[in-house]
Amino acid sequence: MSPPRNEARERTGELMIQLTHLQKLEAESIHIFREVAAECEKPVLLYSIGKDSAVLLHLAQKAFFPSRPPFPLLHVDTTWKFREMIEFRDRRAGELGLELLVHVNEDGVKADVNPFDSGSRLHTDVMKTQGLKQALDKYGFDAAFGGARRDEEKSRAKERVFSLRSREHRWDPKTQRPEPWRLYNTRKRAGESFRVFPLSNWTEADVWDYIAKENIAIPSLYFAKPRPVVRRDGALIMRDDERMKLRPGEQVEHVSVRFRTLGCYPLTGAVESTAATLPDIIAEMRASRVSEREGRIIDHDGSASMEQKKQEGYF
């Protein structure tokens, strides 16, 4: 973030600097990163490759500069991410010189759990939620940073910055610890862990504005270009590889589309768009009257479905 001296003005010898809301959000997120590094034994940053992860990673670097972030990145790979996401992930970790751990739930692979035949709910549970729990247990992480924001969804709006999870990784919305001021109670029993959300108070607009301001690299899937898509169940699904079999009557069209969020490609609806630059995207987002999770097929199982998934251990 640029130095605040642009906004600084001298007034009767006293230094008066008005921080902008992005500067405040950035400073608070950095504070959270440092609290975890100081108080938790084995943190990890859950890197899911999307724009929120990009901002999270950027803030982690700032928090510890000139040191490197004192924790590795972890990606729970469902094996159904867009191919470009995987390329981007490996390139970024290499450029930044950060340790990248990739975990796949091999049990799920063996059982051939996949979004087409198993349905979104089972696929997400096995490959994402169970995969995440396996990875956290395998490495013994006691704190995992995630890029979730409270503005994304109603039950997330109620979640703490430091979200305590039981030994079984469950979230209990009824016993959340109060978090007054900037004071986080990081005490936990053996086996318990924290999910920590430094972007809790950011909005989708804040994330985009910050990406533009800080020139943060993000996958090109966020930018519109003609892509091979199939219209299915009211959504535009990009056919990223041959595993997506066409149903009778379906055909691949080349439509100029982009993605507002990135996940498993069969579960991520594209939006028709020609916004190919950041300002275009930001302008389009401002004008949009549809929330970003609209494209996420897994969220529509009912208004409280996210709460339920979170209780089961989903991020």
Next chain:
Amino acid sequence: MACAFAEKEFLSDAPSPLATPRASEKALLRFITCGSVDDGKSTLIGRMLYDAQTIAEDQLAALDRDSKKFGTQNGALDFALLVDGLAAEREQGITIDVAYRYFRTDKRAFIVADTPGHEQYTRNMATGASTADLAILLIDARKGILPQTRRHAFIVSMLGVRDVALAINKMDLVDYSEARFNEIVTAFHDMARELDFQTIAPLPISALEGDNIAALSERTPWFQGEALLPFLENVESARAQAGDEPFRFTVQWVNRPNPDFRGFSGWVAAGAIRPGDEIVSLPSGKTSRVKRIVTQDGDLDAAVAGQSVTLTLADEIDASRGDVLVAAQQRPDVASQARARLLWTAETDMHPGASYIVKLGARTANATVADIHHLTDIHTFEPAPARPLGLNEIALATLRFDRPLIVGDYRDNRDLGGFILIDRITNETVAFGLIDQRQTPQKEEAAPSEETAPPPDRALLRRRLPASLGPALFSGVCVGSGAILLGASPATGLLLGLADAVLRPLARGVYANHRLNRARAAARSEERLGDGAGI
């Protein structure tokens, strides 16, 4: 396509909107909405989000579905359902937990803490207030000021919110009556005299109908103020203005990437700092000068309250997590005991003498509740006798720490004056604490004087008396039999013994009272000594 390159091309292309002051860079206002149950807090927030056009179509569609299923507005859009996110809340139609909401207008970005009205969730309401610049206090125009209104006003004031928008809601149900509005405003002003508000802005609104929310309503032509959203866009909160406080920096993490660099990464809690400024590290008391203010974007010329930076110092002084770097000329107190208001947040009671973990700034230590002076009745604002502290109760207490802590009065700085207590067995956060160092306390915490034995001391004496009864009787017997041995008549001996047994504890009680006051005075002067001595 590599996007980083695309962005760079875009950045180099003039005229880049990023080079000019950005419309996306706004000032931030945090506020809390509170009020009694069913005063319409969630409805108001839903209405503001709606009027600020931050509700997307799919969210509106979901709201429409939910309104028909759970709604309390006969199937019409129930804005409360936009913010009540937990399944239990939707089923019960109440807000349990604090929910944070976000919206922007052309002028400002807002973070809203929507907090529960029910007394059993007071701690969640206090959490929302702890970071708020301003409070919207809702009052149902039909009901006027309710016990919960008083409680919320008290907690909001205690947690340091100085600016209040007094939103008299449901004006549609009192025919937009100016007289009713004025009546409530007057009553509120009477009540608020005992509180610590700087500005109180009354507004007649209807969250349901949208009156005086985004724009002034034609149905209240008598109202001279601004509508709620414009008010929130323009208000200058007292907290945001505080800019000339002495420098305070909490060290969170010592930054040592290599043997040549040793920086202190932390949070500027107050004031400002520039390279060359003299600082003192507390509690060690070692002084040095700031050499560099390091960030990934390059060194800064200055850092101010609310920034996360890394400082390097001119001298190799010892400082570690939890220490505080402060302006050399204006030092906070370093004390191993402090007086504080406690808001109890646990289901289990707190007893004097109990030991907890305290977290203040980046420092964690052990704390013992040395004394509960008195409770505060949050409905009447009056002091109540000291007793074990239960859920949502507030007390003035003295805490002893096992190491010196850097403390500041909460009213001066939330980061140096706010702390939490943690139960070391359950790990639960059991209390919010607010350091209270003022020598001229408010009415309900009148300093104990020697002439009138105040409630806290009487309570203390009551606790001590039973323990001193046994020894007193014994010493009475001794005095009496000693007198008999010395030749006095048995009757005189008995009388002497009796008199001793009765009078000595009384004298001891007065003495204990005296000693307590002396100890307090000593503690106060210790604090004063600590100020400036830097130890």
